[in-house]
Amino acid sequence: MTSRDITATAAANHPTSGGNHHHYYPPSNSSSSSSASFRGCCCCLFLLFSFLALLALAVVLVVVLAVKPKKPEFDLQQVGVQYMGISPTTASSAAVSLNIRMVFTAANGNKVGIKYGESRFTVMYRGIPLGRGGVPGFYQPAHSVRRIECVIVVDRVSLLQADAADLVRDASLNDRVELRVVGDVGAKIRILGFTSPGVQVSVDCTIAISPRKQALIYKQCGFDGLSV
Known part of the structure; x- marks a missing residue:
């Protein structure tokens, strides 16, 4: 067998990268990302409302301390x-x-x-x-x-x-x-x-x-x- 025949046999047994290949793609994580984003949004809103409530309470306490209400x-x-x-x-x-x-x-x-x-x-x-x-x-x-x-x-x-x-x-x-x-x-x-x-x-x-x-x-x- 000549060197040309050996090269041809090797090329047939080992196809080059130009041939057809089946690639694996992982499943999409779009649903889990949306759920995480929704939870984060709810957490931000809760923190915002808590901050506003504490701020309003602080204002009322300051006013009460300034006014010093007495019983009638x-x-x-x-x-x-x-x-x-x-x-x-x-x-x-x-x-x-x-x-x-x-x-x-x-x-x-x-x-x-x-x-x-x-x-x-x-x-x-x-x-x-x-x-x-x-x-x-x-x-x-x-x-x-x-x-x-x-x-x-x-x-x-x-x-x-x-x-x-x-x-x-x-x-x-x-x-x-x-x-x-x-x-x-x-x-x-x-x-x-x-x-x-x-x-x-x-x-x-x-x-x-x-x-x-x-x-x-x-x-x-x-x-x-x-x-x-």
Whole structure:
């Protein structure tokens, strides 16, 4: 075999790069890339909203520290007896009817307004609830004083004969009836459109009224445990 034949045989057994070859291509990762991009976008949005919320909270805290909000000041100014009647029902009990008009003053010494919720007051005689009265919610501007009127109607509340006799004696003979007025006033501070958490102001007043004069003759009130 000649050298030419050997070269031809080698070329036939080992084809050159110019021949046909089957190449392997890996599968596309476009779906996994889209999913990763979506998760990254959601993470960025979450971080953005968290930053904005923290920024808004920081602004509110700065404003609150600058304003230094205080609780509203309540005071009972007037108490009037519009009607009082006692009628026996049985041998051991009596029915009491009473109309009391109370006037409170609410003083807002803050630099911002206060939003009040509905307030309810209860009148008691010797620990016995006689009646309740309510005051609708309202908004009070900064540095203002507002009068709040509350009428409590006691409609034939049954008392034991002993308590009814004491009430008649206090009203007719002594012209002095001691009552207790309790209630809660809910308030919220309004700052830059934001409403603060509720602030509860407790009202607890011991009063003495004159049925003949229909006037307040004695008053001792506590607001959040502070005597005024």
